[in-house]
Amino acid sequence: xxxxxxxxxxxxxxxxxxxxxxxxxxxxxxxxxxxxxxxxxxxxxxxxxxxxxxxxxxxxxxxxxxxxxxxxxxxxxxxxxxxxxxxxxxxxxxxxxxxxxxxxxxxxxxxxxxxxxxxxxxxxxxxxxxxxxxxxxxxxxxxxxxxxxxxxxxxxxxxxxxxxxxxxxxxxxxxxxxxxxxxxxxxxxxxxxxxxxxxxxxxxxxxxxxxxxxxxxxxxxxxxxxxxxxxxxxxxxxxxxxxxxxxxxxxxxxxxxxxxxxxxxxxxxxxxxxxxxxxxxxxxxxxxxxxxxxxxxxxxxxxxxxxxxxxxxxxxxxxxxxxxxxxxxxxxxxxxxxxxxxxxxxx
Numbered sequence: 001x002x003x004x005x006x007x008x009x010x011x012x013x014x015x016x017x018x019x020x021x022x023x024x025x026x027x028x029x030x031x032x033x034x035x036x037x038x039x040x041x042x043x044x045x046x047x048x049x050x051x052x053x054x055x056x057x058x059x060x061x062x063x064x065x066x067x068x069x070x071x072x073x074x075x076x077x078x079x080x081x082x083x084x085x086x087x088x089x090x091x092x093x094x095x096x097x098x099x100x101x102x103x104x105x106x107x108x109x110x111x112x113x114x115x116x117x118x119x120x121x122x123x124x125x126x127x128x129x130x131x132x133x134x135x136x137x138x139x140x141x142x143x144x145x146x147x148x149x150x151x152x153x154x155x156x157x158x159x160x161x162x163x164x165x166x167x168x169x170x171x172x173x174x175x176x177x178x179x180x181x182x183x184x185x186x187x188x189x190x191x192x193x194x195x196x197x198x199x200x201x202x203x204x205x206x207x208x209x210x211x212x213x214x215x216x217x218x219x220x221x222x223x224x225x226x227x228x229x230x231x232x233x234x235x236x237x238x239x240x241x242x243x244x245x246x247x248x249x250x251x252x253x254x255x256x257x258x259x260x261x262x263x264x265x266x267x268x269x270x271x272x273x274x275x276x277x278x279x280x281x282x283x284x285x286x287x288x289x290x291x292x293x294x295x296x297x298x299x300x301x302x303x304x305x306x307x308x309x310x311x312x313x314x315x316x317x318x319x320x321x322x323x324x325x326x327x328x329x330x331x332x333x334x335x336x337x338x339x340x341x342x343x344x345x346x347x
Contacts, residue, residue, distance in 0.1 A: 036070070042066070043344050078183075078198045089273040090173070091158055133147060173195075184201050210308050296308055
């Protein structure tokens with residue numbers, strides 16, 4: 001065989017292998033995560049301790065994964081907690097399953113097609129609008145016209161997914177996440193729909209995202225869904241909703257908060273329920289200037305966070321003193337903590 005052809009074939013095989021494992025080493029947990037000493041995975045113990053100390057509080061607990069290996073557990077990593085708004089990306093993951101299973105054509109399917117009597121102004125509302133906090137539900141503005149960190153819209157997102165699947169989300173999650181083999185399951189959506197699971201099991205959902213749908217060589221979800229939607233979506237120049245009081249005309253209730261939680265500013269950095277390290281608003285400043293550009297987070301009230309840095313093969317799922325969402329503020333504790341996390345790796 002021609003030597004040039006052989007080299008070309010080997011190159012193709014190498015590229016395909018890198019795509020299959022997301023470039024993160026191709027290591028996945030079985031019944032339990034494979035444990036390694038931090039130093040074996042090029043993680044500095046002293047820096048790691050500094051990061052964990054920064055999160056310290058009486059109930060702090062979590063885990064850190066590097067290149068598919070568990071390098072640190074602290075607190076009670078098997079205790080199930082409600083991940084609050086950090087579990088909103090779980091809904092987006094289930095949205096992806098609905099699309100892959102053919103229950104939806106795509107993220108731009110109309111929400112009103114699932115039996116809701118929406119107001120005329122809301123009839124263009126799609127799953128894309130709900131997942132990006134721009135649905136306009138319970139607000140004065142039509143879909144796509146304004147940003148508001150809107151837990152009424154998220155509740156509509158959840159309940160519509162239940163209609164799409166035709167069953168409770170606990171049953172849906174058990175089926176869809178079966179290949180991930182949760183160690184501390186069964187994991188459930190609590191009555192308020194916050195997903196309850198252990199840090200080391202929640203890390204498996206993050207690892208699925210970091211590997212763009214691949215799980216140990218199996219395509220659990222199409223890579224194209226992650227390529228298309230694992231990025232910020234909300235425009236930096238979108239106006240805030242001017243609605244003074246939520247109008248929950250469907251009577252569905254809230255995921256936990258109001259229609260416009262102003263301490264959560266996702267302009268330019270929010271996408272499909274994740275927070276990305278992109279330019280905040282219309283500024284040229286990244287959300288967390290001292291963190292790697294590809295950092296992205298799931299953020300929950302009360303300090304339950306999952307943070308991922310794909311370029312470093314690094315994931316942390318933990319509850320603790322992470323700091324508040326202040327995109328673009330270089331002095332913010334969250335920016336400092338993400339800097340400490342990134343600096344844990346020696347290469």
